[in-house]
Amino acid sequence: MKKDKLKKYSIRFGITFLIVIAFLTYFSGTIDNMLLPQVKVSDVAYGTINGEQSRDDRYLIPLSAVIAMGDTGSVFVTKTDENNKTTVSEATVNIKNSDDLYYEVTSDEMYGGMKVVYSTSKSISNGDRVYIVEE
Amino acid sequence: MKRTIKIIKYIFLILITAIFLFPVVYMIACSFMSNSQVASMLDFTNGAYKEINLIPEMFSLEQYYQVFFRRPEYLLKFWNSVIITFPTVIAQVIVSALAAFAFAKLKFPFRDKLFFVYIVLLILPLQVTLVPNYIVLDNLELLNNFLAIILPGTFSAFGICLLRQSIKYIPESSIEAARIDGASYFKIFTNIILPQIKGGLITLTLLCFIDNWNVVEQPLIYFDDEAMYPLSIGLSDISNSDYGIVFACGVMFMIPALLIYLYGQKDIDSPFVQVDKN
Numbered sequence: 001m002k003k004d005k006l007k008k009y010s011i012r013f014g015i016t017f018l019i020v021i022a023f024l025t026y027f028s029g030t031i032d033n034m035l036l037p038q039v040k041v042s043d044v045a046y047g048t049i050n051g052e053q054s055r056d057d058r059y060l061i062p063l064s065a066v067i068a069m070g071d072t073g074s075v076f077v078t079k080t081d082e083n084n085k086t087t088v089s090e091a092t093v094n095i096k097n098s099d100d101l102y103y104e105v106t107s108d109e110m111y112g113g114m115k116v117v118y119s120t121s122k123s124i125s126n127g128d129r130v131y132i133v134e135e
Numbered sequence: 136m137k138r139t140i141k142i143i144k145y146i147f148l149i150l151i152t153a154i155f156l157f158p159v160v161y162m163i164a165c166s167f168m169s170n171s172q173v174a175s176m177l178d179f180t181n182g183a184y185k186e187i188n189l190i191p192e193m194f195s196l197e198q199y200y201q202v203f204f205r206r207p208e209y210l211l212k213f214w215n216s217v218i219i220t221f222p223t224v225i226a227q228v229i230v231s232a233l234a235a236f237a238f239a240k241l242k243f244p245f246r247d248k249l250f251f252v253y254i255v256l257l258i259l260p261l262q263v264t265l266v267p268n269y270i271v272l273d274n275l276e277l278l279n280n281f282l283a284i285i286l287p288g289t290f291s292a293f294g295i296c297l298l299r300q301s302i303k304y305i306p307e308s309s310i311e312a313a314r315i316d317g318a319s320y321f322k323i324f325t326n327i328i329l330p331q332i333k334g335g336l337i338t339l340t341l342l343c344f345i346d347n348w349n350v351v352e353q354p355l356i357y358f359d360d361e362a363m364y365p366l367s368i369g370l371s372d373i374s375n376s377d378y379g380i381v382f383a384c385g386v387m388f389m390i391p392a393l394l395i396y397l398y399g400q401k402d403i404d405s406p407f408v409q410v411d412k413n
Contacts, residue, residue, distance in 0.1 A: 010398040017390055018217075025214060028207030035204060 036131040037122035039088070041078055041115040049097045049104045059110055060102040061093070065118035068103070071095050076117040076124060077110065078132065088117060090126045159389070164189040166198050166382040173198075173379040198383035208362075209369060209384050216365035216388070218281050219354075220347040223288035227343050228336060231294030236324050238295065239302035240310055250299070256292040265356055272357060283357040288347055294339050301335030302328055337399035344395050348388075 024031070045060045066073045073095055076088040097104035115132075117124070124130060165173050168191040176186055202209050237243070238250050268287050269278075277283045305328060313323045329336070349367050358364060366388050370381055 006400070007398050010394045014391065014394040014398075017394070021210060021213060021387075024203050025207065025210040028204070028210055031204050032207060 033131045036129055037120050037124050038133045039076075039078070039117045039121070039124070039130045040119040040133050040135060042118050044077070044110055044112060044114040044116055046112050047104075049099050049102060056106050057111075058096060059093075059105050059107065059112070061105055061116055062118045063098070063101060063103060065116040066093065066095070066103045066105070068095060073103070073105070075105075075110075076120075078115045078117065078130065085129060086132055087127060087129050088124055161187070161189060162382050162385045162389075164191065165379070166386045167191050167194055167196070168379065168382075169193055169195045169197060170377065170379040173382065177378050198379040201377075201380050202383045202387065206380060209366065209380065209387075211362070212364060212366040212369045213384075213387060215281075215363060216348060216367060217391075219284050219350060219365055220344060223285045223347045224340055224343045226285065226289040227291050227294050228340055230289055231291065231298050231339060232329065232332070232336065233324070234295045235298030235302050236328055239299045240305075240307075240323075240328075241320070253292045253295055257296055261352065265352060269356060278357055279359055279363065281363070284347075284350065284353045287353075288343075291343070294343060297339055297342075298332060298335050301332040305331050334402045337402040341395055341399050341403060345392055348392055 042062050042065065046057065047060045048054055048058050049060070061075060065075050067075070071094060073093050074090050075093055077091050078086050078088055080086045091107055091109035093103070093105035093107040093110070095103050095105050117130070120130070165176075168176075172188075172192050176188060238246060238253075264287075272278050272283045272286075277286070309327055310323055313327055318326070350365060351367050351371055354364050354368055366384060370385055370388060
């Protein structure tokens with residue numbers, strides 16, 4: 001009787017275990033994305049606020065994307081790998097000018113075409129994976 | 136005096152049990168530790184582990200959370216293990232039982248010589264057959280396919296030898312009686328042989344399951360795509376993995392083997408003859 005009970009529970013637990021693992025595997029991508037910080041991004045554009053030419057590369061970045069500390073600041077730029085997973089890395093910027101919408105910055109760690117995070121649902125730090133929300 | 140000897144025996148047995156169980160207990164304990172505690176414990180920079188601690192500083196399910204929700208690649212590897220193991224076990228048990236029946240009870244020319252060849256195959260280490268298998272699988276265009284592991288695993292000499300020994304214990308008279316009653320060999324196999332070698336079948340299932348569940352060499356050689364690797368490789372590749380996650384994966388990896396053992400635990404006591412224990 002005891003032996004039968006052990007067999008019965010082993011089978012039940014085994015089937016339940018496989019079903020749970022199957023469920024988690026099937027929905028792992030969805031669950032993973034749901035748990036990631038959801039961010040909104042904007043393209044890094046070359047340019048200056050007053051439209052003048054500059055010797056060094058200047059970028060226009062939305063105000064909300066820059067964590068400013070005086071003349072310097074930092075931004076989070078996104079990077080997507082071959083598995084379509086996006087991570088953020090922190091880049092330092094030098095603030096040259098600003099208006100109501102943009103900071104005009106220079107940076108050795110940035111280039112045109114990059115995407116900067118200007119809004120996030122959770123706090124993020126260097127190397128975190130994020131989910132980009134389409135607008 | 137007798138009592139003292141008994142106590143010493145028990146202490147000895149408890150020590151042996153503790154030594155054997157320690158890796159499992161350690162793995163389970165580490166799976167509930169935070170990643171930082173595991174990483175600091177397993178800091179191997181000076182050629183020795185800093186400490187071995189079985190009690191988490193702070194109980195944490197972080198590793199399981201990472202495995203089940205954040206790192207789906209480990210779950211996919213788990214399913215690769217399932218895809219490799221279950222068909223191999225089922226096919227090997229069927230093929231071995233049929234072949235063992237033929238070797239034990241049917242009379243045909245060169246039977247014993249052929250069985251001797253099987254014994255020789257059994258003695259050969261796995262590594263010897265890896266390269267010939269690779270060439271054959273390459274010609275069959277089965278590399279980078281799960282069949283590359285399932286097919287060679289199906290025709291295992293070990294299973295045939297084990298079940299042949301089980302079947303040999305069945306008296307010849309019961310088979311002759313069935314033949315006189317008009318039973319075909321297939322009927323004899325299903326109605327007389329199989330019920331009597333249940334212990335042997337469960338033993339083979341368990342051993343075959345463990346063998347294939349822990350497979351490492353074959354996927355590394357036959358698969359180019361790392362996405363096809365089973366979890367056994369993910370665990371053995373510990374130097375490139377996150378330590379904490381490896382322990383949580385280890386627990387997940389252990390559960391199916393443990394359940395199969397619990398299921399067949401009583402039957403594998405008697406692999407050669409079916410004994411009524413009631």
